[in-house]
Amino acid sequence: MHYLSLFSKVSISSSNTDGSNIHRLTFSAGVDSMPSWSPIGDKIIFYSERNNTTGIFVINIDGSSETRLTNNSILDAYPQWSPNGAQIAFYSKQQDYNNIYLMQANGQNITRLTGPNTNDYRPSWSPDGTMISFNSLRDGNSEIYVMNADGSNVRSNYSGKV
Numbered sequence: 001m002h003y004l005s006l007f008s009k010v011s012i013s014s015s016n017t018d019g020s021n022i023h024r025l026t027f028s029a030g031v032d033s034m035p036s037w038s039p040i041g042d043k044i045i046f047y048s049e050r051n052n053t054t055g056i057f058v059i060n061i062d063g064s065s066e067t068r069l070t071n072n073s074i075l076d077a078y079p080q081w082s083p084n085g086a087q088i089a090f091y092s093k094q095q096d097y098n099n100i101y102l103m104q105a106n107g108q109n110i111t112r113l114t115g116p117n118t119n120d121y122r123p124s125w126s127p128d129g130t131m132i133s134f135n136s137l138r139d140g141n142s143e144i145y146v147m148n149a150d151g152s153n154v155r156s157n158y159s160g161k162v
Contacts, residue, residue, distance in 0.1 A: 012046055014061065025063035032057075034078055038085050038105075045069070045079040045088060056090055058105075069107030078122050081105070082129050082149070089113075089123035089132055100134050102151070113151030120145070133157065 012035045015022040026032040030050035037044055045058045056070045056079045070076040075093035082089070086105055091098050092112075099115035100123050114120040119137040126132070133146045139156070147154040 012044065023063070025059060025061075026066070036080055038081050039083055040085060045081065047077045047079060056088070056107075058107075067107070069103065070110070076101075080123055080125060082125050083127060084129055087149075089125060091121040091123060091134075100132065100147075100151075102149070111151070113147065114154065125149075 010031050010033075011024055011026045011028070012032050013022055013024045025044065026046070026048075028048060028050050030048055032046055032048045034047040035044050036046070041061065043058050043060055045056060048055055048057050053071055053073050054075050054077065055068050055072060056076050057066055057068050059066045069079075069088070070090070070092070072092055072094075075091075075098070077091055079088050079090040081087075087102055088105055089100060089102050092101050097115055097117055098119050098121045100113045100120045101110055102113055103110040113132070114134070114136075120134050121136075123132050123134045130149055131146055132149055133144055135142055136145045138145075144157040145154055146157050
């Protein structure tokens with residue numbers, strides 16, 4: 001069993017659950033954070049700031065075969081694998097707004113799911129992969145929204161009752 005942690009607040013490492021056998025996985029001069037295991041546990045996606053750009057990267061669990069999936073001068077962040085491992089949801093800042101995006105696990109077919117003039121961030125998949133929840137400031141305050149995995153049927157998850 002392994003877990004991911006930040007090493008010196010800039011790199012990603014893995015270790016056994018008891019903290020033994022720490023193995024540094026990333027070595028960039030920038031900031032590597034927000035790691036997420038693939039559903040079958042063979043890869044890790046993460047956010048990185050490098051050379052005045054941000055991007056989402058994927059590596060094997062031993063740190064090999066690092067591949068950049070996105071390249072944005074403003075922000076691509078918080079990557080999350082779909083339950084079947086075929087897609088990755090993330091948020092990206094384009095101009096003045098954060099929106100939820102979806103791409104294939106290889107970085108192809110990037111599609112904006114929300115926006116264009118909303119502030120949406122931190123996507124999270126439903127266990128069956130049919131829905132994505134996310135935080136949004138679209139109503140002037142931070143609320144949780146849900147939508148179908150294709151971006152349709154966006155709705156607030158807030159009922160107004162406590």
